[in-house]
Amino acid sequence: MRRSFDQVEGCGVCPSNLPLWQGRPWFTYPAPPGNPGHEGWGTVEATGHGVKGFAEGDRVTFLSSQAYAEYDLVPAEAAVKLPSSLDGKAFPGEPVGCAFNVFRRSQIRTGQTVAVIGAGFLGIIFTALAAALGANVVAITRRRTSLDLAKKYGAAETVELDDHQRIIDRLNKITGGKGCDRVIEATGYQWPLDLAGELVSERGTLVIAGYHQDGPRQVNLQQWNWKGIDVVNAHERDRKVYLEGIREGIRLQNRVCSASMIW
Incomplete structure (x- = not known):
């Protein structure tokens, strides 16, 4: 199973989440566990068979819809590893x-x-x-x-x-x-x-x-x-493009961190 089991550190609150909590009629209730959290990040707790590039203890941000939970099961293809420059920092990769x-x-x-x-x-x-x-x-x-x-x-x-x-x-x-x-x-x-x-x-x-x-x-x-x-x-629906946007944000954050260290 090409999935990782992640312990969620945090999840952003998107404005699109608010109508669910307001009880708007276009949703189905009760919502699935952890739903509609989609701005999560956390630490890899375990990896499934065949997963490469991730190990227990890696910090990741990921695309999911159930990150309002303590743990989330995420496809390896939907996760991005966070660099050490972001250790201890919140990073909601999806937004x-x-x-x-x-x-x-x-x-x-x-x-x-x-x-x-x-x-x-x-x-x-x-x-x-x-x-x-x-x-x-x-x-x-x-x-x-x-x-x-x-x-x-x-x-x-x-x-x-x-x-x-x-x-x-x-x-x-x-x-x-x-x-x-x-x-x-x-x-x-x-x-x-x-x-x-x-x-x-x-x-x-x-x-x-x-x-x-x-x-x-x-x-x-x-x-x-x-x-x-x-x-x-401008909302992107291609997961590969979405993930590249996350990686681009991480690359920029790394450059900012490096510049701060230099100065």
Whole structure:
């Protein structure tokens, strides 16, 4: 059996988990044990027959849907070993992989103006990656702490997510009325999706990174058509690509750790 038995150290809480706990009707209850935890990491407790590349005691992050449990049984092909530089540190690999893959599909370029709507875990990673690439990042979110964090990780401008027209006016001022080359919607709600359509420039790209799960959405298709925008639904469903996003995040973390040690 090409599986490892992992002792779970921790699991992130994804916004997509919350409706299950709220009792929303599109789920089946009771949920399976450990469900819907999918941002887990832990230590290999045992390996099945034929498993290579993993040994007892290895720290791993993994793709699973039952990581809200003390132990999880994971296919070897769905686990990624964590380097020693991450010893003792929490590393929810699934959202890290998600963030890197969304960033890749966004095709952000140096010098572009990029609006990130929603500065949670994913939004902050987008902000840091885009800023490091030389994009002019505008972070738009509700919480002051998140605005401060976005600024810390490279946002050139921060805007409070409060009033629809005020935000549009502010972005028009920042972009000289041109709009944003890329708008990343990372909330999963209707209003920010409406706002994203307003902020994206003609021939720009609207990237849907938020997980929209509570029913159909309405979009201003006339506006989208007229602007000639590209729309990217950026959630990755290929496990191999997902895992490569996780590995890319680990590689970057290693470089950051190495640079910190040098300095």
